[in-house]
Amino acid sequence: MRGVIRMSSYSNNRLTCFAALCAIGLLLTFPIGAEEARQEAKPSGETPGPGTLAGIGRLLDDARMLPGPDRLGAAEKAARSLQALLESDIPKEKRCAVHFLSGEIHYTLGDYAKAAKEFKDAGKRDDERIYRDDAEAGYIMALEASGRDEEAAREWIKWEKKHPESPFVQEALTARAWNALRRGVPSEAERILAELSARFPWMSADARVIRAMATIAYIRGDYDETIALLSKIKQDAGMLYLAALSFEAKGMPLKAAAHYREVVERYPHSPLHDPAMIAKANIFLTSGSYKSAAEEMERVVAEASRPDIRGEAMLRKAVAIVLDGDAEEGTNQLRSVAAAHTGTDIAARAQFLLGEIPVSYTHLTLPTKRIV
Numbered sequence: 001m002r003g004v005i006r007m008s009s010y011s012n013n014r015l016t017c018f019a020a021l022c023a024i025g026l027l028l029t030f031p032i033g034a035e036e037a038r039q040e041a042k043p044s045g046e047t048p049g050p051g052t053l054a055g056i057g058r059l060l061d062d063a064r065m066l067p068g069p070d071r072l073g074a075a076e077k078a079a080r081s082l083q084a085l086l087e088s089d090i091p092k093e094k095r096c097a098v099h100f101l102s103g104e105i106h107y108t109l110g111d112y113a114k115a116a117k118e119f120k121d122a123g124k125r126d127d128e129r130i131y132r133d134d135a136e137a138g139y140i141m142a143l144e145a146s147g148r149d150e151e152a153a154r155e156w157i158k159w160e161k162k163h164p165e166s167p168f169v170q171e172a173l174t175a176r177a178w179n180a181l182r183r184g185v186p187s188e189a190e191r192i193l194a195e196l197s198a199r200f201p202w203m204s205a206d207a208r209v210i211r212a213m214a215t216i217a218y219i220r221g222d223y224d225e226t227i228a229l230l231s232k233i234k235q236d237a238g239m240l241y242l243a244a245l246s247f248e249a250k251g252m253p254l255k256a257a258a259h260y261r262e263v264v265e266r267y268p269h270s271p272l273h274d275p276a277m278i279a280k281a282n283i284f285l286t287s288g289s290y291k292s293a294a295e296e297m298e299r300v301v302a303e304a305s306r307p308d309i310r311g312e313a314m315l316r317k318a319v320a321i322v323l324d325g326d327a328e329e330g331t332n333q334l335r336s337v338a339a340a341h342t343g344t345d346i347a348a349r350a351q352f353l354l355g356e357i358p359v360s361y362t363h364l365t366l367p368t369k370r371i372v
Contacts, residue, residue, distance in 0.1 A: 053097050056081045060105055068269035075108040096125040096135075103138050107145065116142035133159075133166040141175065149182050170200045177212050186216045207233040214242060223250045237263050237270035244279065253283045274304040278313055285316055290324035293317075311337070311346045318350070322357060331357055 056078050063074030082102055090098055103118035116139050123135035136159055143152040156176045160169065173196040180189035193212060197204045204210075214229035223246040230239050230246075244259035260280035263272050281296030297317035304310045314337045322330030331354065338350035 053085070053094065053101060056085065057101060060101070060108065063108065072109060075105055079105045079109065093127075096122050096127075096131065099125060100131065100135055100138070103135070103142070107138070107142055112142045112146035116146070133163040133168050136163075137168055137172060137175075144175070144179060144182075149179050153179050153183065170196065170203055173199075174203070174206070174208055174212075178208075181212065181215055181219075186219050190216055211238060211242070218242060218246060218249075221249075223247075237267040237272045237276075240266075241272045241276055244276070248279075248283070253287055257283045274300075274306045274309045277304055278309050278316075281313065282316065285320055285323075290320045293320035294324060308346075311341050311344070314340070315346055315350055315353075319353065322353075327357055 059078040059081060060075060063071050063078060066074055079102075082098070082105060086098060086102075099118045099122035103115045103122060106112075106118060107115040119135050119138035119142060123132045123139065126132045126135060140152050140155045140159060143149075143155065153176070156172055156179065160172060163169070166172075173192055177189040177192040177196065180186070180192060189212060193209060193216075196209065210229055210233050214226045217223075217225040217229060226246045227243055230243050233239055240259045240263045244256045244263070247253075247259060248256035257280050260276040260283075263270065263276035264280065267273055278297075278300045281293060281300050284290075284293035284296050294317050297313045297320060300313035301310050301317065304313065314333070318330050318333035318337055320330075321333060324330075334350045334354050334357075338347045338354070341347040341350070
């Protein structure tokens with residue numbers, strides 16, 4: 001099996017959905033030192049030792065099946081095992097697999113710069129050029145994960161010219177489409193997806209391709225098409241979140257809130273958990289249920305793990321309190337927000353709102369601002 005990218009996305013309004021819809025959760029799942037692992041596999045179904053490439057690869061595979069913090073701890077264990085292996089006398093012919101595996105481990109740990117370096121080293125050490133296409137693709141994916149999408153887009157084009165017969169071409173095209181979406185060029189993404197479907201018809205049923213098509217439909221404002229496309233794929237956090245955005249844009253807040261709630265309850269370790277939590281709370285704010293909005297925003301402050309979303313929830317909680325009729329308490333909370341987030345955009349908006357309250361708090365509005 002070759003590499004797979006799983007991507008999902010988040011935003012709080014259509015005007016700012018381009019980058020946010022496509023930025024979450026790039027996940028590289030290349031097989032690790034596959035050929036070398038097979039060579040090292042023990043006969044009679046014995047489990048490979050933890051100090052071998054195959055054993056370390058299995059540690060990483062197991063780590064990827066774990067939720068959030070547990071995944072990182074298990075990946076760190078694999079990293080320590082690999083470091084011990086690196087300090088031993090490794091045959092030259094296995095160096096490619098070692099660096100490839102190191103790239104995968106560091107990618108899982110979120111050290112994308114180190115992952116990119118290791119994938120590049122793996123490609124250089126592949127004298128037989130068997131896995132060079134995989135290693136170079138891993139390098140580009142690490143660039144994407146570190147936010148270097150413009151550079152990665154150029155590298156994908158070079159990669160395709162260099163490896164036109166690679167079994168990984170369909171994955172490269174899928175990655176290129178999502179790269180274009182993250183760069184805010186849906187027309188380019190649509191063209192790449194058309195090429196992908198023409199060259200590899202079975203990819204039209206791939207969940208990543210369908211989600212990309214749904215994202216394009218959402219961006220152009222075709223929310224019914226977005227929902228119809230999403231109904232074809234298995235439910236996950238990204239599918240539910242994009243459906244929630246579509247229902248919200250269609251003026252169906254109850255359905256949107258139900259989908260946001262499902263993300264929060266079913267996917268506590270998803271990167272979409274916190275955005276879904278505040279998006280659900282924000283529905284109460286925009287619908288005029290200010291008391292409920294304040295309570296929901298307080299819950300976000302208490303439970304969200306992302307500091308930026310906690311700060312945003314503090315700000316919106318204060319706004320909800322003002323709009324619910326308690327200008328004095330809301331003003332005090334806005335001052336606290338401004339003090340707690342000095343020098344940030346959140347503080348600037350809190351100061352702006354403090355200036356608005358004496359004028360007419362009943363018509364108080366938040367400056368246009370995406371949540372994430």
